[in-house]
Amino acid sequence: MKNKIDVKKPLNFENLVGAIHVVHDELAAQANRAINISLTLRNWLIGCYIAEYEQSGADRAEYGGRLLERLSERLQAKGVGRVEERELRRYRQFYQTYPQIRESVTSELSQRLLGPLGLFTDKKRESVTPGLFISGKEVISRLSFTHIVELLKFEDATKRVFYEIECMRGNWSVRELKRQIGSLYYERSGLSKDKKKLAELARQSVQTAEPTMAIRDPYVFEFLGLKSKEVMSESHLEDQLLDKLQDFLLELGNGFCFEARQKRILIGDEYFFVDLVFYHRILKCHVLVELKLETFSQQNIGQLNTYVSWYRKNMMANGDNPPVGILLCTGKNHALVEYALAGMDNQLFVSKYLLELPQKEEMQKFIEQQLKESEVSIRRPDPPK
Numbered sequence: 001m002k003n004k005i006d007v008k009k010p011l012n013f014e015n016l017v018g019a020i021h022v023v024h025d026e027l028a029a030q031a032n033r034a035i036n037i038s039l040t041l042r043n044w045l046i047g048c049y050i051a052e053y054e055q056s057g058a059d060r061a062e063y064g065g066r067l068l069e070r071l072s073e074r075l076q077a078k079g080v081g082r083v084e085e086r087e088l089r090r091y092r093q094f095y096q097t098y099p100q101i102r103e104s105v106t107s108e109l110s111q112r113l114l115g116p117l118g119l120f121t122d123k124k125r126e127s128v129t130p131g132l133f134i135s136g137k138e139v140i141s142r143l144s145f146t147h148i149v150e151l152l153k154f155e156d157a158t159k160r161v162f163y164e165i166e167c168m169r170g171n172w173s174v175r176e177l178k179r180q181i182g183s184l185y186y187e188r189s190g191l192s193k194d195k196k197k198l199a200e201l202a203r204q205s206v207q208t209a210e211p212t213m214a215i216r217d218p219y220v221f222e223f224l225g226l227k228s229k230e231v232m233s234e235s236h237l238e239d240q241l242l243d244k245l246q247d248f249l250l251e252l253g254n255g256f257c258f259e260a261r262q263k264r265i266l267i268g269d270e271y272f273f274v275d276l277v278f279y280h281r282i283l284k285c286h287v288l289v290e291l292k293l294e295t296f297s298q299q300n301i302g303q304l305n306t307y308v309s310w311y312r313k314n315m316m317a318n319g320d321n322p323p324v325g326i327l328l329c330t331g332k333n334h335a336l337v338e339y340a341l342a343g344m345d346n347q348l349f350v351s352k353y354l355l356e357l358p359q360k361e362e363m364q365k366f367i368e369q370q371l372k373e374s375e376v377s378i379r380r381p382d383p384p385k
Contacts, residue, residue, distance in 0.1 A: 033141060039223045040140045040148065041105065045113060047095030050088060081222040093152055097160075101136035134164050142168045145219050149269075150177055159186050174217075218264070218271050238293055241370055245291065245328070246276055248366055252358055255282035267310055274307050283356050286311050286323040288340075296329040296336045308342040324353055328367055335367035 053060060054067065063070055068085045075083040095101075105113075139148070147167060154160040163186065167177050242261070249256045260277040276289035288311065290304050304325040311323040325340030337360040344350050 035220055035224065036144050037104075037140050039220060040143075040145045041101070041109075042223065043091045043145055043219075044095055044098065044101045044140075045105070046083075046088070047091035047093070050092045051095050081225075082219060090149065090152065094148060097152060098136065098139060098148075100134075101140060104136040104140050134161065134168075138168065139164070144174065144217055146174045146217050147172075147177055150174065150181065153269075162186050162189070238291060241367070242275055242291060244370055245289065245367070249276075249278065249289070249358070254356060254358065255280045256287065257281055259286070265307065265310055265314075267306065272303075272307065280356065283321055283324075283353060284319060285321040285353075286315060287357070288323060288325040290325065290327050292327070292329045294329060296327075296338065300329060301327055301338055301340060304338075304340040305342045308340045312343060321349075324357065326357070326363070328363065330367060330371060335364040335371070337363045 050068070050071070060067070068088045072083055072085045072088055143151075143164065151160050151163060151167075154163070163177065163181065166172070166180070166185070170176070172180065246258065246261070250258060256278045257280070258276075259279050261275070263274040263277045265272050265274065274288050275291050278287040278289070279285070280287050288304065288307050290300070290307070292300050294300075304327045308323050308325040316322065322342075322344055325342070327338045327340060329336045329338075339354065339357070341350055341353065344353075
């Protein structure tokens with residue numbers, strides 16, 4: 001606990017407020033840890049079932065190489081989340097890479113979840129790399145499954161354990177873990193003569209994980225049966241603006257048909273969320289809308305172009321035209337609108353799109369009016385140090 005209740009202080013109003021604040025923070029953190037542990041164990045046990053079935057399943061020969069595909073179809077039909085074929089493969093790898101998590105499965109759970117399937121055993125599993133692993137209890141209590149997904153990418157057990165330790169020591173967020181991996185922290189550490197100084201430099205400007213933000217993890221909200229709209233919005237203001245923007249576009253009468261909010265798409269090994277997705281019945285194409293509570297940057301339009309390209313490759317049906325993206329950025333009392341027309345080199349086609357879509361000025365005026373009514377000034381976030 002960052003703050004503790006001082007039992008020696010008299011119970012006056014200020015101390016009452018402080019005590020309730022401490023209790024709230026501590027129990028919220030406990031709840032998040034409990035959710036994370038349950039999710040991580042769930043995924044490890046799924047991997048256990050699959051690996052053990054592949055080894056000794058009575059009818060395993062019937063499914064052969066299509067086991068994960070068939071299993072995914074059946075589980076999704078039963079409403080189980082995050083069981084796409086690639087995820088099942090990841091859970092199996094998780095089980096095989098972290099055998100020490102077996103020690104964290106309580107005797108009751110082992111008997112209840114493993115015993116009936118003939119998987120319960122007192123025999124202790126050997127580590128993939130004996131003597132080179134962190135205890136299962138520490139792994140599931142101090143790392144989210146999204147952290148583990150990043151760590152599973154390493155075939156080198158020594159490198160994986162290095163990042164596990166540094167991640168726990170620094171309480172890194174998933175974004176920070178990716179940044180440190182991308183900066184070759186492990187390799188630089190191996191080459192550095194002053195490893196202590198390097199570690200101190202690495203800890204500067206580190207983005208730490210906040211327990212109260214764990215619920216935003218895509219794995220967690222699907223595990224809990226939450227909709228992305230309920231958890232993915234960056235702020236109450238953004239949520240309000242998206243609500244009004246959605247209604248505004250539908251009321252224009254220019255052919256917008258609402259399709260999705262916070263639409264999740266998978267690009268490579270990472271999930272992204274498109275703020276609003278419409279289908280335009282006149283243009284016969286998807287329209288993706290992104291709202292950024294910051295001033296315009298090339299990164300913003302680049303991200304939207306990526307989404308548009310992904311929709312063009314994966315979501316276009318016969319008779320559809322290429323998708324288009326609308327980016328709305330807000331500076332202080334000012335809005336900027338840009339269109340993303342990824343891959344369109346036909347100027348007549350582009351002109352037709354721009355004729356049917358809302359005018360930039362019209363959308364800018366709408367967003368600025370909403371900001372003014374909210375009496376909130378949007379500041380550009382401070383650049384990372």
